[in-house]
Amino acid sequence: MTSTIDAADRVVGLARGMRELVSEQAAESERARTLTPAIVEHMWASGLMTAFNPVEAGGVEPSFAEMIETWIEMAWQDGSFGWVGIAxxxxxxxxAAYLPDEGFAEVFTKNLNHVTMGGQFFPNGQGTAVDGGFTLSGAWSFGSGTGHSEYVAAGxxxxxxxxxxxxxxxxxDMxxxxxxxxxITFNDGWFVQGLKATGSYDYSVQDLFVPEYRTFALFSRDALRGSSPATRMGLMPVTAAGHASWALGVAKSMLDDVQELAATKFRMSDMASLASRPTFQKGLAHHVAAWRAARxxxxxxxxxxxxxxESGEALTPALRADMRVAAVYATxxxxxxxxxxxxxxxxxSIREGSRxxxxxxxxxxxxxHAFISEKIAMDAAQIWLGIIEDQFGL
Known part of the structure; x- marks a missing residue:
């Protein structure tokens, strides 16, 4: 059951309350190549799993600042945990925001809003229009969070x-x-360098009928549920905020761990601690300042x-470019x-299993990830320069 969330605490505190469990389970999650059941169950028990949803789907509709700080906290604890958070x-x-009413009722209401969802939104499939829906075929890679998802998204x-x-x-149209x-047919190829515990499996379908009411437009900003500005901004800004926050959280974990290590770290043939070395002090100051500026x-x-x-203005191409560039820069x-x-x-930093x-x-x-690639920065710059009016993918 999803607990009632105190609006004053919102969601950052829910994530922070998982520090001990995520730390204890990190190695096992990597071995399983997906988050352990204990972590997933705690995300549900605390209310974290539904917190970003529209109110009608059990969420509290947090602000962007709250979402960003929550994702930073999750990624600080563990990169895979944070990545599942942004998936x-x-x-x-x-x-929950964009499915038609019949689809929302089938997916969310029927399941008492206990719905975990992951997958790949990029349109790697084709859906032949038929009466009442689409016959869908396709293959998708990097379906993050699908290791424990009841429903899978497929663009x-x-x-x-x-x-x-x-x-x-x-x-x-996408x-x-x-x-x-x-x-879904899962084609498990998730044997990778990092983010091992994200359950980012490859998957496919062949000639599968999907009713139209269980589909929604990829770039929709016409929210059928929810009243927060985020629901009227679409999936792209939320995804961009997630990528930026994830990178910031992982980087902060490393800066914090190095700062703690510095007092006791002695390099071979060096009698001075890391913390007492001027080059380390300057480097720490520079990188912590850079991190704070990016945040x-x-x-x-x-x-x-x-x-x-929120004030009723349009989400202009310039505003969308600003958000995407911020995500690329933060990364x-x-x-x-x-x-x-x-x-x-x-x-x-090379000992296997250390943070x-x-x-x-x-x-x-x-x-x-392509979502924070240099092409995104170039697309945004072309909007600023007036070379193009818009880039629909931003």
Whole structure:
């Protein structure tokens, strides 16, 4: 059962309350290649799993600042735990906000809102339009959070008589199907360097009928449920905030761990502790300051857009570009912080199973994601420069 969430505490405290359990279970989660049942059950028992949902789906509709701080906390505890947070929580948020009433009733109401959802929203499938829905075929990679999900999201292109649908010139129609787990074929290839515990399995379907009411537009901002600005901003800003926060959380864990290590760390043939070395002191000051600046940029970009939407203004291409660039920049800064922390920690950062070692692997896996690639920065810059008016994928 999902507990009642005190609105004053909201969601950051729910995540913080999982520190001991996540730490204890981290190694077992990596061995299982998905979060342990104990962690997933605690996410449900605390209310964390549904907290980002619209109120109608058991959530509290937190602000962007609250979502960002919650994700930073989760990723600080463990990279895989944080990554599942940016997979499961936005997935159910989007489905609950944008599914038609009949789909919401089948997926959420019928299950008393106890719905864990993960998957890949990029349209790697094709859905042939048929009476009442789509016949869907496709294969998706990196279905994060699907190791423990009851429903799986799958992005696809709707097809009419073999032809792709177009929303406008150059912009194809893209939708997301919400599919019960038992109808999915999992092709487990999740053997990776980092983020081992995220259950990011490959999966596929072939000629599967999906009713139209269990699909929604990928770029929808027309919320059928929920009153927060986030529900009127669409899945892309929420996903971008998640990626930025995740990178910041992992980087902070490494900076914090190195700072704690510094007093007792002595390098071979060096009688001075790490903390007493001027080069370390300067490096720590620089990277902590860079991290703080990146965090403030993220909060500013997302809360500025949120305030605009709340006041009734349009979510302009410039506002969307600002958010996406903030996510890319925060990831770049976080990766630099992680590299520095890994180097100054010396052999303490290479011991298998340590927080430093795991966080370093996680950072260099998570920061490969296309969502925070250099192309996003270039698309945003072209909007700022007036070269293009908009880029629908932002």
């Amino acid at each position: 499961n929580l936005p997935s159910s948020f989007a489905a 696809f292109f709707p097809m009419d008589d073999g032809e792709m649908r177009w929303i406008s010139e150059g912009v194809p 939708r997301v199907a919400v599919i019960p787990r038992e109808q 403030l940029l993220v909060i500013d970009a997302f809360t500025t857009a949120e305030a605009a939407v 770049d800064v976080s990766r630099e912080c992680a590299e520095w922390a890994h180097l100054v920690a010396g052999t303490s 430093l070692e795991r966080a370093f692997r996680d950072m260099y896996t998570g920061s490969q």
